[in-house]
Amino acid sequence: MTPTLDLSFSIPTALDFGRIAGRMICALVIGAAVGMQRELTHKPAGIRTHMLVALGSSFVVVAAVEAHMSPSDLSRVIQGLVTGIGFLGGGAILKLTAEHEIHGLTTAASIWMTAAASIAAGLGEVVTAALGLALGIVVLALLAGIETRLGTRASSDAADRRPTGKA
Numbered sequence: 001m002t003p004t005l006d007l008s009f010s011i012p013t014a015l016d017f018g019r020i021a022g023r024m025i026c027a028l029v030i031g032a033a034v035g036m037q038r039e040l041t042h043k044p045a046g047i048r049t050h051m052l053v054a055l056g057s058s059f060v061v062v063a064a065v066e067a068h069m070s071p072s073d074l075s076r077v078i079q080g081l082v083t084g085i086g087f088l089g090g091g092a093i094l095k096l097t098a099e100h101e102i103h104g105l106t107t108a109a110s111i112w113m114t115a116a117a118s119i120a121a122g123l124g125e126v127v128t129a130a131l132g133l134a135l136g137i138v139v140l141a142l143l144a145g146i147e148t149r150l151g152t153r154a155s156s157d158a159a160d161r162r163p164t165g166k167a
Contacts, residue, residue: 044092089107
């Protein structure tokens with residue numbers, strides 16, 4: 001028996017439309033909040049990037065949910081999305097060979113975290129999404145000062161070290 005292609009479509013009720021819109025707007029708020037923090041700290045991926053990642057992530061999940069995919073199929077959609085966002089974040093990482101430094105790891109992580117929280121929003125897990133957002137903002141904003149102080153000390157310690165005798 002060959003599978004048939006179902007070309008029918010459903011028109012959502014006003015209640016369905018509100019639920020879908022609410023999930024996607026929640027994701028946009030997540031992207032805006034993380035993106036605004038990145039903009040204020042003058043990082044390369046800012047508000048538009050994070051909002052688009054958030055919207056795209058929730059859009060894919062909402063579409064899968066609305067297509068009434070089985071839980072195992074939905075799981076595969078989410079797995080693919082998380083992997084794809086990892087590649088996007090990988091593009092934000094830059095290795096500066098001359099200085100032996102890597103930049104963009106936090107930006108890549110913020111993109112990935114934005115997608116994860118937006119996936120939760122797309123699934124209707126708004127409290128989980130909000131908690132993930134709040135904790136992410138704490139890490140990005142409040143812990144930056146500690147990281148800066150530790151980074152400065154680590155950099156000065158590294159500068160004081162003698163090179164190893166390897167030729």
